[in-house]
Amino acid sequence: MMPAWYQRMNPRERVLSWIVAGTVFVLLNLWILSSLCGAVARAQREFGTRRSKLAEQAVYVRERDTWTKRDEWMRQHQPPLKDPAEASALLDQIREIAGKYNILVENPAIGTGETTPYHQTVFASIETKSPWPPLVHFLYDAQRPDAFVVFESVNLAIDGNDPTMMRGKFKIARWFASGQKGK
Amino acid sequence: MPSIFIIPTSNGWNFVRSAAPASPPAGRASQSNGGPREAGSARTEQNGSWTVRKLQTLEEAVPLLSAGDEFVLGLPVSAVIAQRFRLPSVDPAEFPEMIRLQIEKLLPFPADEVTSDFELIEQSENESVVSAIAIRNEQLAEVASPLLNRGYIPRQVTVYAAQRASTYAPKGNALLIYPEGEMLVYAMTENGKLSLARAIERNGDQLQTELPQLRLSAELQGIDASYPNVLLDETCYELRATVEGILTSPTEIVGIELPPAPVKLNLLPESWRRRRVQLMRQVEWRKRLLWIGGAYIGILVLLFAYLGLLRFQLGRLDSRIAQDAPGTEFVRTTESKWKALAPAIDPHYYPVEILQHLFESLPSADVRITSYNQSARQISLDGEANTAALAYEFIDKVKKNPDLRTFQFDMGAPRILPNNHAQFRLEGKPK
Numbered sequence: 221m222m223p224a225w226y227q228r229m230n231p232r233e234r235v236l237s238w239i240v241a242g243t244v245f246v247l248l249n250l251w252i253l254s255s256l257c258g259a260v261a262r263a264q265r266e267f268g269t270r271r272s273k274l275a276e277q278a279v280y281v282r283e284r285d286t287w288t289k290r291d292e293w294m295r296q297h298q299p300p301l302k303d304p305a306e307a308s309a310l311l312d313q314i315r316e317i318a319g320k321y322n323i324l325v326e327n328p329a330i331g332t333g334e335t336t337p338y339h340q341t342v343f344a345s346i347e348t349k350s351p352w353p354p355l356v357h358f359l360y361d362a363q364r365p366d367a368f369v370v371f372e373s374v375n376l377a378i379d380g381n382d383p384t385m386m387r388g389k390f391k392i393a394r395w396f397a398s399g400q401k402g403k
Numbered sequence: 404m405p406s407i408f409i410i411p412t413s414n415g416w417n418f419v420r421s422a423a424p425a426s427p428p429a430g431r432a433s434q435s436n437g438g439p440r441e442a443g444s445a446r447t448e449q450n451g452s453w454t455v456r457k458l459q460t461l462e463e464a465v466p467l468l469s470a471g472d473e474f475v476l477g478l479p480v481s482a483v484i485a486q487r488f489r490l491p492s493v494d495p496a497e498f499p500e501m502i503r504l505q506i507e508k509l510l511p512f513p514a515d516e517v518t519s520d521f522e523l524i525e526q527s528e529n530e531s532v533v534s535a536i537a538i539r540n541e542q543l544a545e546v547a548s549p550l551l552n553r554g555y556i557p558r559q560v561t562v563y564a565a566q567r568a569s570t571y572a573p574k575g576n577a578l579l580i581y582p583e584g585e586m587l588v589y590a591m592t593e594n595g596k597l598s599l600a601r602a603i604e605r606n607g608d609q610l611q612t613e614l615p616q617l618r619l620s621a622e623l624q625g626i627d628a629s630y631p632n633v634l635l636d637e638t639c640y641e642l643r644a645t646v647e648g649i650l651t652s653p654t655e656i657v658g659i660e661l662p663p664a665p666v667k668l669n670l671l672p673e674s675w676r677r678r679r680v681q682l683m684r685q686v687e688w689r690k691r692l693l694w695i696g697g698a699y700i701g702i703l704v705l706l707f708a709y710l711g712l713l714r715f716q717l718g719r720l721d722s723r724i725a726q727d728a729p730g731t732e733f734v735r736t737t738e739s740k741w742k743a744l745a746p747a748i749d750p751h752y753y754p755v756e757i758l759q760h761l762f763e764s765l766p767s768a769d770v771r772i773t774s775y776n777q778s779a780r781q782i783s784l785d786g787e788a789n790t791a792a793l794a795y796e797f798i799d800k801v802k803k804n805p806d807l808r809t810f811q812f813d814m815g816a817p818r819i820l821p822n823n824h825a826q827f828r829l830e831g832k833p834k
Contacts, residue, residue: 249699252703253703256703256706256707256710257706259710260706260709260710260713263710263713263714263717264713266717267713267716267717267720270717270720270721270724271720273720273724274720274723274724274727276731277724277727277728277731278727280727280730280731280734280735280738281727281730281731281734283734284730284733284734287733287734287737287738287741288733288737290737290741291733291737291740294737294740294741294744294748298744336743337743338739338740338743338744339743339744339747356755356758359753359754359755359758360755363750363753363754363755365747365748365749365750366748367747368744368747368748369747370746370747370752371746371753371754371777372746372778373776373777373778374754374775374776374777374778375774375775375776376774376775376776377773377774377775378773378774395744395747
């Protein structure tokens with residue numbers, strides 16, 4: 221049974237009312253579908269992210285022993301920064317290694333570098349002149365994992381005046397344990 | 404075959420509905436002298452079952468019908484005019500026009516106000532005998548108005564007497580006596596077709612007067628009524644002796660038909676037919692729209708369910724992540740610290756190691772490294788090769804060197820020097 225207001229309409233008004241109602245219905249349903257599909261797509265993305273995160277966590281849980289050992293090793297071996305003379309000590313150490321291999325050290329300088337949550341830096345910068353084999357030995361002796369020595373900058377080139385000699389510019393840093401608490 | 408028949412009876416109408424999808428052939432409910440059937444009784448016939456419901460008026464049939472039901476409306480004899488015509492033609496194409504002319508002669512109103520149909524009784528070389536039935540449209544509309552007002556249009560409108568004749572006396576001549584409302588119907592049939600019918604009041608005296616007159620009328624119309632097969636409805640059992648006395652013929656008691664036999668006779672007006680097609684189309688479209696709507700709602704429900712499931716699983720994953728978080732937080736922090744300190748503690752970042760592996764990657768002595776620069780996390784080196792191909796071979800080897808996998812190396816296009824040597828620059832960044 222049609223309502224009275226519909227009965228009062230003429231055919232043209234009825235057609236128009238159907239068109240308007242149909243358009244509203246279609247738009248409303250498009251909006252519902254679009255929202256629903258959007259929500260499903262978002263949920264699928266989030267689900268994928270969470271699964272990756274969970275898989276990552278599973279790996280972390282599996283490797284927890286390894287990382288515990290590494291953390292312990294870092295705590296034991298990363299030296300603390302005791303006094304500002306550490307940079308000078310580093311330079312002396314480098315000079316000693318260079319001297320061991322008869323490497324000429326020029327323009328030495330020391331300083332303190334950046335501080336991060338993981339390390340505080342002191343550095344020594346030098347320029348060297350030597351043949352290639354002693355330089356390799358110097359590089360080898362200067363770094364080892366428990367020394368926390370980093371070559372922050374290395375420039376190596378053949379000496380323009382003497383092709384048998386190498387010119388090197390180094391900024392060598394030691395990374396001490398940071399006073400800041402790590403993230 | 405339709406699954407619903409609405410037929411006139413002594414106390415109104417019978418609503419006969421098939422309860423099984425497969426409809427059985429016309430059957431005789433009873434040949435014995437059993438009593439009247441109970442309202443709402445159902446009986447099973449052969450391979451199907453039929454439910455019979457007694458109705459006082461056609462109005463009561465409305466709630467029993469649904470849109471799309473295909474039903475046959477059997478009219479009472481009192482509503483129609485049944486006439487037997489002898490036509491001087493054997494061409495069935497000419498029958499409708501001839502019958503229209505004959506009916507126009509019989510009826511006091513225009514032929515376009517009447518719906519008629521016919522059935523061929525017999526045919527010889529030169530002539531045909533037909534049974535013509537006519538009903539005034541106005542009367543038909545009045546009879547069927549309870550149904551029409553609710554939009555229920557029968558698939559076929561026929562005469563119940565013709566249905567009974569087709570069921571009980573498909574061959575030869577017969578006289579059917581059965582009640583329709585307050586009246587008693589006398590129907591003469593030939594080969595299952597209705598040739599003459601009268602409805603009179605239901606009492607023995609009337610029977611004594613009318614029955615011989617009917618027999619006489621039949622014989623005047625050329626119907627052989629001398630030894631008719633007399634079929635008396637079971638509800639008129641008390642008239643059996645009277646009828647046998649008048650006709651001097653044995654009578655046979657018959658019940659209602661389950662279902663009534665199909666007949667060709669159709670008095671459905673053309674306008675009703677069109678309206679019915681229109682209504683059926685509307686019903687079809689309504690069904691389709693319902694299916695589409697149902698499917699759409701189903702999809703929406705599935706999407707909502709899927710979204711709910713995803714949200715539920717997300718919640719579970721979140722709780723598991725939160726549960727594992729304290730344990731993994733330490734590992735994350737340590738990993739970050741380890742990565743931050745890598746240039747100090749990981750030999751893969753040591754210049755001597757990197758230079759060693761770069762030199763291992765040189766394809767031949769024709770490729771030379773001329774300068775090497777490294778910051779804590781970035782490498783660049785310049786070199787010269789005798790050919791550009793050697794420079795490319797070098798970068799290829801560097802990229803494939805497993806000990807240099809900490810870095811990702813890239814090389815721009817080598818610069819070709821005047822002596823055809825290729826000057827190249829390699830840059831490496833931690834992965």
